[in-house]
Amino acid sequence: MGQVSTPIIALITACFTVISFGLQASTLAQVETPTPKNIIIMIGDGMGPAYTSAYRYYKDNPSTNEVEETVFDRLLVGTSSTYPAKESGYITDSAAAATALATGEKSYNGAISVNAQHQPLTTLFELAYKQGKKTGIAVTSQVNHATPAAFISHNESRRNYEQIAKSYLKSNTDVILGGGQRYFPKSLLQQFQSQGYQTLTNIEQLSSSSSKKVLGLFADVQLPWAIDDKQAQYLTQMTQHALKTLEQSPRGFVLLVEGSLIDWAGHDNDIATAMHELDEFASAIEVAEQYVRQNPQTLLLVTADHSTGGMTVAANGEYQWRPEILKSIAATPQAIATQAASEANWLTSVQSQLGIQLTEQELATLKVAYPHGEKAIHKVLKKLIDVRSNTGWTGNGHTGIDVQVFAKGAGSELFHGFQDNTEIAQKLFRLIQQQN
Ligand SMILES: [Zn+2]
Structure with missing residues (x-):
């Protein structure tokens, strides 16, 4: 076997340097994992x-x-x-x-x-x-x-x-x-x-x-x-x-x-x-x-x-999620329902607290629920928000x-x-x- 050529020695040295530096770095990292106070x-x-x-x-x-x-x-x-x-x-x-x-x-x-x-x-x-x-x-x-x-x-x-x-x-x-x-x-x-x-x-x-x-x-x-x-x-x-x-x-x-x-x-x-x-x-x-x-x-x-x-985040096969109503709503659906149940002008107040213009269908559903009281209104409001935002629950x-x-x-x-x-x-x- 002849002498190992200088470039190869240089390459081997370089490899060792990289390896040993790598080891050193990882050992250091272990040692230096800071302990939080x-x-x-x-x-x-x-x-x-x-x-x-x-x-x-x-x-x-x-x-x-x-x-x-x-x-x-x-x-x-x-x-x-x-x-x-x-x-x-x-x-x-x-x-x-x-x-x-x-x-x-x-x-x-x-x-x-x-x-x-x-x-x-x-x-x-x-x-x-x-x-x-x-x-x-x-x-x-x-x-x-x-x-x-x-x-x-x-x-x-x-x-x-x-x-x-x-x-x-x-x-x-x-x-x-x-x-x-x-x-x-x-x-x-x-x-x-x-x-x-x-x-x-x-x-x-x-x-x-x-x-x-x-x-x-x-x-x-x-x-x-x-x-x-x-x-x-x-x-x-x-x-x-x-x-x-x-x-x-x-x-x-x-x-x-x-x-x-x-x-x-x-x-x-x-x-x-x-x-x-x-x-x-x-x-x-x-x-x-x-x-x-x-x-x-x-x-x-x-x-x-x-x-x-x-x-x-999205439901019912529709590729949309619309968070707007979640930002415009002024109170929990529960609080809105409680207030509505005791108010004469309840539809206006529900609409303003939701921060949206209710559709004919939404108004109709709410009117059906109203005589059944707070609990029923609450349920309809949550459903309305789910449909508007297209949120699902299992x-x-x-x-x-x-x-x-x-x-x-x-x-x-x-x-x-x-x-x-x-x-x-x-x-x-x-x-x-x-x-x-
Ligand atoms: Zn829980």
């Missing part, structure tokens, strides 16, 4: 992929050529399966899904962070507390509803609302914001106060509150629908306040934010209300996104617990479709691609444990 978990309850697609077209500016990107498009990194423990089949409820996201373990439908034997499973909040972090929640349902409950409490049933509310007292959760006054009687509120919590009942009190521990309950059960109270922006305000309060923690924080009512609108097959709830959730995500930009040692993780109602319950995962900030690359909902929590557990 703060974690913001945001759950759109019932927010399956059809909801975020619909939201894109709902938000689209019709006067431009392109379809504008939403915060969901901007932050999308992967997908997640949502099935509960096998004993409950393939379709999850919010309790089992929240248990998976809060503990990294699957359980039965109805379980609040307990296993099949009703033994408590360690939650992210408990681990965070052990690591010296502060924790908080901001939700639009009652604060003791399934999703937040799974992060704060343990119970064999999501329906034990009173027990769950009481258990929050010993949970070491610093910020608790949402609805649910009826589950926190005066005696319980006093116990919270004696543990250093400031208790609030009006969202306007938030801006002047500087307490490190706060229990803010702003409605008897759920907060007002976003569509009925457009100025309030409850979830955005609560998210801002939670961040402001928790960021004082030297060892960081874990915050759970839930757009709880997207699911409720889905159960009710109410697309107009759902889009407004999604809009409010998107605004809250933008607050968190901005926080991550300014505080890069923060991880923002957004997902859904399942999809609801089998909503479809039922009133949850569906088993995978949901999307959105992430930004420190450690966000861990969530790229497909994963199970338990793996999302397992990754979050690892990130919290990594921190010294």
